[in-house]
Amino acid sequence: xxxxxxxxxxxxxxxxxxxxxxxxxxxxxxxxxxxxxxxxxxxxxxxxxxxxxxxxxxxxxxxxxxxxxxxxxxxxxxxxxxxxxxxxxxxxxxxxxxxxxxxxxxxxxxxxxxxxxxxxxxxxxxxxxxxxxxxxxxxxxxxxxxxxxxxxxxxxxxxxxxxxxxxxxxxxxxxxxxxxxxxxxxxxxxxxxxxxxxxxxxxxxxxxxxxxxxxxxxxxxxxxxxxxxxxxxxxxxxxxxxxxxxxxxxxxxxxxxxxxxxxxxxxxxxxxxxxxxxxxxxxxxxxxxxxxxxxxxxxxxxxxxxxxxxxxxxxxxxxxxxxxxxxxxxxxxxxxxxxxxxxxxxxxxxxxxxxxxxxxxxxxxxxxxxxxxxxxxxxxxxxxxxxxxxxxxxxxxxxxxxxxxxxxxxxxxxxxxxxxxxxxxxxxxxxxxxxxxxxxxxxxxxxxxxxxxxxxxxxxxxxxxxxxxxxxxxxxxxxxxxxxxxxxxxxxxxxxxxxxxxxxxxxxxxxxxxxxxxxxxxxxxxxxxxxxxxxxxxxxxxxxxxxxxxxxxxxxxxxxxxxxxxxxxxxxxxxxxxxxxxxxxxxxxxxxxxxxxxxxxxxxxxxxxxxxxxxxxxxxxxxxxxxxxxxxxxxxxxxxxxxxxxxxxxxxxxxxxxxxxxxxxxxxxxxxxxxxxxxxxxxxxxxxxxxxxxxxxxxxxxxxxxxxx
Numbered sequence: 173x174x175x176x177x178x179x180x181x182x183x184x185x186x187x188x189x190x191x192x193x194x195x196x197x198x199x200x201x202x203x204x205x206x207x208x209x210x211x212x213x214x215x216x217x218x219x220x221x222x223x224x225x226x227x228x229x230x231x232x233x234x235x236x237x238x239x240x241x242x243x244x245x246x247x248x249x250x251x252x253x254x255x256x257x258x259x260x261x262x263x264x265x266x267x268x269x270x271x272x273x274x275x276x277x278x279x280x281x282x283x284x285x286x287x288x289x290x291x292x293x294x295x296x297x298x299x300x301x302x303x304x305x306x307x308x309x310x311x312x313x314x315x316x317x318x319x320x321x322x323x324x325x326x327x328x329x330x331x332x333x334x335x336x337x338x339x340x341x342x343x344x345x346x347x348x349x350x351x352x353x354x355x356x357x358x359x360x361x362x363x364x365x366x367x368x369x370x371x372x373x374x375x376x377x378x379x380x381x382x383x384x385x386x387x388x389x390x391x392x393x394x395x396x397x398x399x400x401x402x403x404x405x406x407x408x409x410x411x412x413x414x415x416x417x418x419x420x421x422x423x424x425x426x427x428x429x430x431x432x433x434x435x436x437x438x439x440x441x442x443x444x445x446x447x448x449x450x451x452x453x454x455x456x457x458x459x460x461x462x463x464x465x466x467x468x469x470x471x472x473x474x475x476x477x478x479x480x481x482x483x484x485x486x487x488x489x490x491x492x493x494x495x496x497x498x499x500x501x502x503x504x505x506x507x508x509x510x511x512x513x514x515x516x517x518x519x520x521x522x523x524x525x526x527x528x529x530x531x532x533x534x535x536x537x538x539x540x541x542x543x544x545x546x547x548x549x550x551x552x553x554x555x556x557x558x559x560x561x562x563x564x565x566x567x568x569x570x571x572x573x574x575x576x577x578x579x580x581x582x583x584x585x586x587x588x589x590x591x592x593x594x595x596x597x598x599x600x601x602x603x604x605x606x607x608x609x610x611x612x613x614x615x616x617x618x619x620x621x622x623x624x625x626x627x628x629x630x631x632x633x634x635x636x637x638x639x640x641x642x643x644x645x646x647x648x649x650x651x652x653x654x655x656x657x658x659x660x661x662x663x664x665x666x667x668x669x670x671x672x673x674x675x676x677x678x679x680x681x682x683x684x685x686x687x688x689x690x691x692x693x694x695x696x697x698x699x700x701x702x703x704x705x706x707x708x709x710x711x712x713x714x715x716x717x718x719x720x721x722x723x724x725x726x727x728x729x730x731x732x733x734x735x736x737x738x739x740x741x742x743x744x745x746x747x748x749x750x751x752x753x754x755x756x757x758x759x760x761x762x763x764x765x766x767x768x769x770x771x772x773x774x775x776x777x778x779x780x781x782x783x784x785x786x787x788x789x790x791x792x793x794x795x796x797x798x799x800x801x802x803x804x805x806x807x808x809x810x811x812x813x814x815x816x817x818x819x820x821x822x823x824x825x826x827x828x829x830x831x832x833x834x835x836x837x838x839x840x841x842x843x844x845x846x847x848x849x850x851x852x853x854x855x856x857x858x859x860x861x862x863x864x865x866x867x868x869x870x871x872x873x874x875x876x877x878x879x880x881x
Contacts, residue, residue: 178205183535223350229322237319247286260307324482327401332395335454338446349381356514359393366477373436376447384455388426390419403844434460486518494525501526535679659695716744721791731758741770835875852878
């Protein structure tokens with residue numbers, strides 16, 4: 173049987189590991205949860221023992237749902253006598269997406285009506301509705317025209333552990349606290365004799381969760397008191413009681429062994445008072461030491477082993493002060509330099525303000541608030557002797573020498589043009605076939621993006637691995653960067669020309685500058701970073717020509733050309749792309765430059781179809797299509813096959829005196845000038861659009877200017 177365990181966004185992979193450890197046969201991560209194959213007892217064990225799940229949902233019916241009538245009839249077809257006993261109360265939770273039904277509360281009402289009407293017709297009695305503590309809680313998920321009805325076996329939110337007496341101004345969910353502790357490696361560190369410290373403990377959630385985790389206390393044991401979590405008739409009550417007995421025995425053994433190794437402090441005495449009350453309710457007040465003091469007076473800890481778990485203030489209700497984060501980082505380096513840390517920060521910028529070097533960074537949500545969780549190990553790594561110089565292998569030394577030569581050659585140009593993101597190496601030595609791009613953030617941090625090109629099939633894999641390792645040694649040596657600031661990807665071509673690569677999943681965005689624009693890049697999660705460096709001169713040219721004019725960006729990707737045009741004073745911009753991810757990225761880029769309003773339109777659409785249906789007029793048009801696209805949401809596109817149709821449609825939208833800039837990076841592309849000459853004057857401007865850092869690879873792209881006849 174399959175069931176679903178929901179969780180907060182960003183906890184999915186931790187949850188799959190946890191459910192696998194709890195004995196579930198097969199667990200697959202999905203958005204905000206995990207699909208699980210297992211028996212009813214596995215679901216009940218998860219209710220009792222999962223520290224990360226929000227709900228455990230047992231499906232009972234699934235059906236097509238085109239509208240409210242289909243929803244009602246599909247629910248009415250369920251034999252509700254099998255799920256709601258006589259005299260039981262119910263509640264319905266609904267989650268809807270799509271155009272069929274757009275209001276979750278209305279969908280829940282229709283499900284409730286169907287249940288009540290069906291039971292009244294079959295039994296002559298209707299169940300009561302109790303939204304707070306129902307006997308049976310029903311879940312509806314409506315997505316893509318399909319409705320899924322489930323019994324909420326957990327009976328309510330599983331982040332509630334039953335001990336919270338008082339909460340602070342911005343409470344941390346217990347499930348998120350568990351994730352912070354797991355990312356910090358707390359269970360392992362506790363087993364090795366380490367301590368747990370929260371120097372901004374608030375109402376004590378992290379410390380209490382850490383103590384209960386160390387004591388092997390089942391998080392769901394006291395959630396509902398002595399009652400089962402649900403009165404659903406299918407719930408296996410004897411199995412539940414057996415699980416409870418086992419959990420009580422484990423708790424007794426765990427509490428007996430629990431060490432007093434937990435330390436919490438906060439500048440607010442009211443928060444410390446609340447933390448003590450909560451710890452007392454959880455039965456762990458004897459093992460946690462609380463104190464009132466500022467972060468700058470954090471005492472040095474005696475135990476050489478430990479974890480700092482902390483949730484410093486960051487949301488709208490609590491001031492997010494970078495200076496506070498810097499003080500936190502300074503205090504931890506002084507007090508616990510050799511410990512680990514897991515810090516839940518408001519965003520990546522605040523995380524960087526700590527000055528701590530993150531080994532890993534994760535994006536997750538504390539309720540509706542998106543946060544950045546950084547894992548640091550150790551807090552203050554030992555500094556390498558600046559005079560110590562390790563000899564590089566011969567291949568790595570060759571690459572290092574070439575890198576230094578390239579950097580020297582580009583130095584004057586970079587200074588004159590104020591270029592902070594550029595290509596430093598592009599397979600200059602053929603055996604070391606990689607591209608190395610440098611990204612310097614607005615804070616002055618240097619990051620590297622290394623793309624390994626696919627080696628010929630006749631070269632042994634061990635050889636390519638050794639060459640990549642040598643190249644990485646060289647780039648880290650030349651730029652003096654830690655490993656975590658170097659993103660490494662393999663670019664290769666699959667069947668049909670598709671590109672793929674090996675990526676991290678950090679959710680980490682960096683802010684860089686190009687000209688007057690601030691732009692977000694992501695070096696780790698996608699094939700490309702969000703900023704095509706080779707188009708830098710073309711973007712600058714179009715931006716200047718767009719001042720006071722109307723700019724259209726087709727296949728806009730993350731919209732860097734749009735941002736540049738808007739920053740330079742374009743009267744209007746219109747950006748078209750099929751990817752919601754790229755358009756959201758564009759919207760973030762615009763907001764980051766203080767650009768908004770109806771003059772800057774964004775549309776998610778097939779660019780060619782949109783263009784042929786549009787009747788607008790534009791002064792500058794940028795068209796940089798992919799080589800091909802086989803998206804399920806649009807017709808197949810091939811730039812060689814379709815470029816005449818595309819450019820004819822684009823030229824038709826040019827205002828008098830306007831210019832269309834067309835670019836692509838398909839090396840075998842041939843522009844059909846004879847056909848296009850009927851509608852446009854064409855000029856190959858490729859040479860003027862290749863910047864100095866790409867001069868070694870002048871075929872990185874080709875570009876043309878088209879003006880209407």
